[in-house]
Amino acid sequence: MKSSGIRAHQVHNPAGKPNLKFSSSRTKFQILAKVQYYRFRNGPTSNAHFKEMAPSAPRTRAAAALRMKQIALDNQSRTIRRLRAQLAMERRGLATMKKELEDTQVALGASHKKFQARIQEDEYSMQAQHLIIEALVEEKDSLLQTIQGLQEANDAPAPFDDEWEEEPEEHPDEEEIEDIPLGEGEIDDEYEMFYLKHCSQFIHLFEL
Secondary structure (H helix, E strand, O other), X not given: OOOOOOOHHHOOOOOOOOOXXXXXXXXXXXXXXXXXXXXXXXXXXXXXXXXXXXXXXXXXXXXXXHHHHHHHHHHHHHHHHHHHHHHHHHHHHHHHHHHHHHXXXXXXXXXXXXXXXXXXXXXXXXXXXXXXXXXXXXXXXXXXXXXXXXXHHHOOOOXXXXXXXXXXXXXXXXXXXXXXXXXXXOOOHHHHHHHHHHHHHOHHHHHO
């Protein structure tokens, strides 16, 4: 007799769809059967074995604490990596600033040397000009001494004497002025001022 291929759990399911309710109950039955088998095989120690297999509350708390510590360590590691990156950036910035400072110091040193060279050149030129001025002054003094010696030899007045006496100017017209007797007629003020002014200049000639 040929088999129709329909299993026991498919009696009420001709289309061949699995009966989930029957399969789940069968699975539970199989699990219970295995548990009973292990209990029968291992004897009274089987309950202790299952108790050891089940997680306890202290172990759960320890695992949670360990997990929290691991999370904290991960956060600290990320913070350390971030701080190291910032430190590396700051070091690069400091290195750049240090190089710029060194370049600036080199430039300032070169400028300082140039200014010192210019100052020395100016000092040398001023010293040379001072020496030239001293030489000219000495030459002038020697020329004055030579001129004074020549004038003394010729009995001539020194042309560079500060106390130079001006020669009196000659006024030939004043000699022709006649004395006007006092009391005879009226004398104009302008004529009187002109006469007194010029007579006072040459009064020492009449005293001689």
